[in-house]
Amino acid sequence: MLAQYLTVAGRGEHEIVIEKSRFISHIARVETEKAAQAFIQEIKKKHKDATHNCSAYMIGEQNQIQKALDDGEPSGTAGVPILEVLKKKDLKDTAIVVTRYFGGIKLGAGGLIRAYSKSTSEGINATGIVIRKLMRVISTKVEYTWLGKLENELRSSIYQIKEIQYLDQVTIHVYVEESQKETYITWMTELTSGQGQIVEGDMLYLEHAFS
Numbered sequence: 001m002l003a004q005y006l007t008v009a010g011r012g013e014h015e016i017v018i019e020k021s022r023f024i025s026h027i028a029r030v031e032t033e034k035a036a037q038a039f040i041q042e043i044k045k046k047h048k049d050a051t052h053n054c055s056a057y058m059i060g061e062q063n064q065i066q067k068a069l070d071d072g073e074p075s076g077t078a079g080v081p082i083l084e085v086l087k088k089k090d091l092k093d094t095a096i097v098v099t100r101y102f103g104g105i106k107l108g109a110g111g112l113i114r115a116y117s118k119s120t121s122e123g124i125n126a127t128g129i130v131i132r133k134l135m136r137v138i139s140t141k142v143e144y145t146w147l148g149k150l151e152n153e154l155r156s157s158i159y160q161i162k163e164i165q166y167l168d169q170v171t172i173h174v175y176v177e178e179s180q181k182e183t184y185i186t187w188m189t190e191l192t193s194g195q196g197q198i199v200e201g202d203m204l205y206l207e208h209a210f211s
Contacts, residue, residue, distance in 0.1 A: 001203065002061050003178075004133040005092045006210060012127025018115045020103025021051075025123025028095050030057060033065050036095040040069075043097040051102040054078035054116060057095035058086045073100075077112035085120040091129065096120055131210040135175040137162055137201035140188050144170050146196070153191055159184065160206065175206050 012027040026043045030036040036057040044053045052071045056079050059065040068079030082096050098119045107115055142150065147170050154161055154174060162173040176184045185198055 001134055004131055005061070006090050006129055006131055007093050008091060008124060009128035009130045009207075009209070012123060014119075014123040014126040016119055016122060017103075018118070019105040019107060019111070021105065021107070021115070022099075022101040022103065023115055023119035024099040024101075025119045026097040026099065027123050027127045029093055030059060030095045031093050033057070033059060033067075036065075036067075039095050040097055043099065047099045050099045052078065052100040053097055054082060054100070055095065055097040056080075056083035056086060058083065058091065059093050061092070063087075063092065073112060073116075074109055077109050078116045081113045081117040082120045085117055085124070089121075089124060089129070091124070094124075096123065098123075129210045130207045132205040132207050133177070134203055135206045136178050136181055136203055137173050138176050138181070138184060138188075139171050139173045139199045139201055140192065141169050141171040141197040141199075142192055142195060146170075146192055147172075150188075150191060173201070175204070178203075 008027050008029050010029060013024065015022060015024045028039045030039060036059060040055045047053055052073050054069060054071045054073055056068040066083060068083040070076070070078045078098065082098060086094055086096065098116050140150070150172060154172065160175045162175055165171040181200070188196060188198055
């Protein structure tokens with residue numbers, strides 16, 4: 001699993017007009033090629049009256065799945081420019097469909113490349129980019145008398161609380177970077193005077209907005 005990577009925040013849509021042609025970019029996060037193809041078909045069905053529904057996607061830790069489709073535009077003027085924007089922004093697990101409603105003015109090869117690139121880039125910016133960091137969830141179980149102190153310390157620290165469980169005792173689950181794991185455990189042990197039950201849990205991705 002990658003320590004961190006960039007992807008889109010979720011699904012989004014953005015429209016621009018270039019020389020009377022409407023370009024509508026549709027963005028989605030996808031983790032499989034099947035999901036990417038299903039998304040493309042969904043958009044093509046929604047915009048079946050469009051002149052073109054061009055697309056591209058890039059999937060996998062090493063970007064091992066890449067595809068670009070021109071959907072009737074001159075070869076290399078639509079799908080590839082969309083894919084190149086994904087590569088330039090280094091976005092993984094992302095699918096894009098750019099729908100074009102022809103406005104009567106031909107753009108030429110260079111104009112098409114610029115139009116599809118611009119539509120893709122603006123669509124991604126409107127949707128938002130997130131950075132996903134691989135974190136270890138570390139749980140600390142203590143008596144309720146420790147809760148106030150630990151919660152205050154954690155909320156003023158670099159660590160992010162995932163959740164707090166309130167049962168016979170209270171358990172605080174915290175996201176910790178793997179490189180900070182030992183430091184965190186030592187710190188938590190000292191805070192609880194050795195009375196906390198500390199357990200290392202699963203590795204999960206934590207998302208933050210990326211600018």
